[in-house]
Every structure is written in C-alpha cells, then in structure tokens.
Amino acid sequence: MARTTTKRASETLTPTAANAPAPASGESFAALLEESFGKSGSLEGSVVKGVIRSVEKEFVMIDVGLKSEGRVALREFAMAGQPAELKVGDMVEVFLERMENRDGEAMLSREKAKREESWTVLQQSFDKNAHVTGVIFGRVKGGFTVDLNGATAFLPGSQVDIRPVRDITPLMGTPQPFAILKMDRARGNIVVSRRAVLEESRAEARSDLIAGLKEGQVLQGVVKNITDYGAFVDLGGVDGLLHVTDIAWKRINHPSEMLQIGQQVTVQVIRFNAETQRISLGMKQLEADPWEGVVAKYPVGLRMKGRVTNITDYGAFVELEPGIEGLVHVSEMSWTKKNVHPGKIVSSSQEVEVIVLEIDMQKRRISLGIKQCVDNPWAKFAQDHKESDTLSGEIRNITEFGLFVGLTGDIDGMVHMSDIAWDKAGEEAIKDYQKGQSVTVKILEIDAEKERISLGIKQLSEDPFEGVAVNFKKGDIVTCTVSTVQEAGIEVSLGDTANGFTGFIKRGDLARDRSEQRADRFAVGEKVDAKITNIDKGARKVALSIKARELDEEKQAMAEYGSSDSGASLGDILGAAIKKAQKKDEA
Secondary structure: OOOOOOOOHHHHOOHHHHOOOOOOOOOOHHHHHHHHHHHHHOOOOEEEEEEEEEEOOOEEEEEOOOOOOEEEEHHHHOOOOOOOOOOOOOEEEEEEEEOOOOOOOEEEEHHHHHHHHHHHHHHHHHHOOOOEEEEEEEEEOOEEEEEEOOEEEEEEHHHOOOOOOOOOHHHOOOEEEEEEEEEEOOOOEEEEEOHHHHHHHHHHHHHHHHHHOOOOOEEEEEEEEEOOOEEEEEOOOOEEEEEHHHOOOOOOOOHHHOOOOOOEEEEEEEEEEOOOOEEEEEOHHHOOOOOOOHHHHOOOOOEEEEEEEEEEOOEEEEEEEOOEEEEEEHHHOOOOOOOOOHHHOOOOOOEEEEEEEEEEOOOOEEEEEOHHHOOOHHHHHHHHOOOOOEEEEEEEEEEOOEEEEEOHHHOEEEEEHHHOOOOOOHHHHHHHOOOOOEEEEEEEEEEOOOOEEEEEOHHHOOOOHHHHHHHOOOOOEEEEEEEEEEOOEEEEEOOHHHOOOEEEEEHHHOOOOHHHOOHHHOOOOOEEEEEEEEEEOOOOEEEEEHHHHHHHHHHHHHHHHOOHHHOOOHHHHHHHHHHHHHHHHHO
C-alpha cells in the first residue's frame, strides 16, 4: 500500500497561511481550510519547493506544504552515471502533478521539474541561436535521444556528423555541443544538430587553413572517401585529393590497398590553386625517391630476380624492389611462344629471373627481358643446321597461308602454301595435310635474327617444269596430244621430254579461220601440231597456238613459191608447198 502521512490542520496550510493572523471570531475553521486548499489547487502543473523528510532505499519523501507528503523515485535526483546525493532537510524543487492521488499522496516529479527548468533555459538559447550542451544517451528510429539537462531532444542520424558515422558509441555518454533546430513546447518536441556546430567550426578552420596553405606544407588529415582514382582527405575544414599515383612509389591497383575511410594520414601539399581552392596531396613525396641512383644500381645486362605485380595484354610488370618496377614486354617473354597472352607465361606474384634491357630515367621506365635468361633456340638451330637439310616434324598448326611444323628446340618452321606441291595450287595442296601429321621437309632459309625458318615439301622432288624449260623454247613447233577438251580451249600433253607437264591452246588459237575455232572438233588422244607462244616460269604455264603455226607456214610458203602478184593464186602456192612436203616425206 502507498504510504500516507496525515498532518494536523495547521501543518497542511501553506507557510503563508500558517503565519497569518488568527481569523476573526465570525470565520469558521472550515472556511479557512477551504481557502488554503484553493490556493494549493492553483499550484498543480507548476514547480514548487519542498523539504526532504526522509530518504529511503528507492524513494524520497518530500513535504511541499500540502496535507500529505509526496513520494519521488531516488533515481530522478541522480545525474547521468552518478548516484543521488540527498539528505533529510534538503530543499528541492519538484513538479506538482496532482495534490493527491488515490492513496492520499501528492504526486510529485523531479524529472518534470528539471524539464521545466531546462525548457526555460533552452528557449532562451534557441531565441539567441546559442549552442547548448547535451549527452547522447539512447538510440531510436531515425536517430538518437539527447539529454539537455533534463529535457529530452531528438538528434536525427543525418545531424550527428558532417560525414556518415558508422559507430556512434564513442560519442554516447559524453557532453557535446548542439544547435537547436526546432522547439515545440506544447508538444514537448526538441530537434537538435551536432553537425551544425561542426560545420560552423569547420568553416572557421577552413578560412584559417586556406589563408595559410602553401605548396610543400605537411599536414595531418583523415581519409574521407575512397575512389578508383584516389582518396579525398579532410584536412580540417577543407578536402584535398590524394591521387593513387601519389600514395606510394610502388604500384597500387586501388587506393583501398593502402588506405581506409577514417584513417589518420600525413600528407604533403603538392599543388594548390587559390582560385578554385583545389588541393593536390601526396604521401610518397614524404619518402625518399627510390629511382635515385637506379642507373648505377641496375645496369643494362644485369640479371636478377623480381616478383610479378601486374599482368596486362602487352606484358607483365616485375617489382625489383619496393617502388621500382620494370616491364617485360610480351615479345621479350619467350623465344618460341608467339601471340600468347602474358598470363599464360607468368602468373601474379610469381618470382621470375629477368635481365635489364634498357633504362629511361626521364620516363622512369625499365625494360626487362625473361627470354634472354635462357639460350636462344633459334641461334642454336642455325648453328646445328644449314639450308637444304632434310628434317622430319609434326604439323602443329595449319593456317590459310601454310603449315607450321615443329622442329628441334621447341621451335616451328613454316611451309608456305606455295612450297607444298609442284602440280597443285596452294589452296588445293594444303587440303592434303592434317594437324598432328608427320611430314618430311627441306630447309629453304634460316633467319635466326627474325626468328624465321622457311621449309618446303615440294623441294624434296624435282620440278617437272624444269623439263619444259630445258627441252622447249618459245617459237618451237611441237606435236602435242589432246588431253582435255574445254569450252575455252584444249589442254595438251607436250610429250615425254616435258615430264608430263601440259600446255593449253585457247579457243582463239585453235585455227586460222574463225569458223574452225571450235574446241569440239578435237578429240582426246588426237595429235596436233602447235607453236609455243609463251613459257611463263613464274606462273608455270605454257601457251601454244595452232593458228600461229598455220600463219607461219603460210608466210614460209609465200617466201618459197612466190606471191600472188606473179599471177599464181594463193591456192596454187599452197598446193605447190604441200606437194613439195609430200615428196620430202616419200623420200
């Protein structure tokens, strides 16, 4: 049951009523008591003073001059994180909610009294745009609760700091300055901002910082944001860009490899534009430049080991020491592996042996080679073989221009399509071969410097055209055998001395008379006499003409038997020539 303390009527009066003169003889005690209660009733909803009568384990009994004392929880008198320090007889201020509850006690509240006091002070600060001090003590939806010396305010999550804060724990329980954004006493709402206070101080710090900023200055900052191209550093009111190439002397693929948001860093001002207020920062500039003395430390021809740090389409970067990297171009990786991605030759973080090929101090570039650390198989092949040697190998690849044949030392030679067969065009001859097939080849040319070896297959046999070039010449009259009849002409065999090589007589060369220029009047196996009109060694073709032979015979007959001007007809002249030829044949 609630504790109720009943007092004498004189004790229930307010101090003013108790010390008042005795009532007139006509006034009754009931009237005086009613007056007392009327005055007391007007105190409800206001802050009154009272005296502590007793301090119990969890409650404090307070006398505020009413007929009964009120009970207030002891914790309402305690400061945040501290025990309450009260003793009997102390005068305190409390809020009178009701004169009497159902248990006959006065309903009092120390927290509401503090809130009323705080509201008065906060209203004054709000009117003056002054900052107030509070403590973040709780977390609610959308933000946090702040104790402003008894009054509870709401702190939105976006108003905690200038930039998003992942962990607010370090801020809780610690007195902080706040700016009041909004007050509604009727509804008991207060909205505060810590960010507004920081931005004010940040603006002041920014002005001071910009005024004294100069290139070469070393500053402390906090990493505010990280992008693919660098990091933004808060210098205390102003941000500067720390580009990825200025973080360290060594290669960095992404700034997050060395930095994280919220990290304290020491930076140097590299460039400062006072008009745009753009600040470029650097970290590596605070360390010694590892490129100093590189030429003496890494002379051309030096062999050493390094670690692969990055692989690209055109080569691989190898770290020789922290901050010093060289590029092994894809052409300098292997003597034999051509048109292969560098990632198939080396792997990231692999330790490789390299040789220094070239140093460009102006561009800060070191060219390295991997293949130079082993013997050159092309030079070895040139030492061990000579042109015209015959070898056997496996076809490793077939392309539109030839065959690649595997040779000794893991190198390939190429048989160009024109060197596959004597009697077939390259496009047709290449169809006779398959990948993995073993073939015998002849070395045509060795160029170790260009890493090329030319091979041939047709050179293993004699060129059938050589018989034509030796036994025939332009202008010869030869007896041919028709081998093929085509619409465009006839193909003829030149005889045994031509090694089976054929010639061709075009339709326009089949006869002197146009009416006889028909291929269908010839039959396969038929023998014809024709004149060689052209021998093309490059195209490997022999052109013949029956028409040219007939014209030559006509000229010869005209020369021997006269001309038509003497009275003899052309038929007479030709007839005489024919009779003479017959007599020679009979003889």
